[in-house]
Amino acid sequence: MINIFAGSEHAPRPVYLPVNRRWEIAEAEGLPEDVSHAYAYFGDTLCGIQMDGMSPSPYRWTTAHEGTCQDCKAAAEAIDCRWPQEKRDWDVQVIAPAMDPNSPLF
Ligand SMILES: [Zn+2]
Numbered sequence: 001m002i003n004i005f006a007g008s009e010h011a012p013r014p015v016y017l018p019v020n021r022r023w024e025i026a027e028a029e030g031l032p033e034d035v036s037h038a039y040a041y042f043g044d045t046l047c048g049i050q051m052d053g054m055s056p057s058p059y060r061w062t063t064a065h066e067g068t069c070q071d072c073k074a075a076a077e078a079i080d081c082r083w084p085q086e087k088r089d090w091d092v093q094v095i096a097p098a099m100d101p102n103s104p105l106f
Contacts, residue, residue: 016088019063019076024056036065038072046079047071 023038028051031037037045039056047069063073 016083019080021060022080023061023076025059025061026054027057028052028054035067035069036061036072037069038076045069045072046075 023040023046026037026039026045026049031049031051031054037047037049038061039054040046043054044050045054048071061072062068063076
């Protein structure tokens with residue numbers, strides 16, 4: 001899951017991200033690998049598949065992928081349509097994951 005919040009003068013809130021930058025590809029044992037489903041936020045896909053152990057992969061889900069799930073695409077586009085144009089700002093602060101303290105500095 002990507003943690004991004006609005007700038008410091010605003011209360012933290014999720015910010016707008018375009019469809020192809022918002023979700024990761026869902027991974028789960030038994031999930032067909034030839035179809036790319038978007039991982040939603042509560043252990044299921046945007047198209048509603050729930051499987052034990054489902055998690056987001058390190059790879060971004062996009063509608064341009066050859067095997068993109070069309071139901072996930074429809075859900076992603078429906079969610080995108082709900083974002084008001086005036087809230088689609090890019091004044092954001094990206095909160096990066098903590099560094100491994102044992103990794104080299106450079
Ligand atoms: Zn799907």
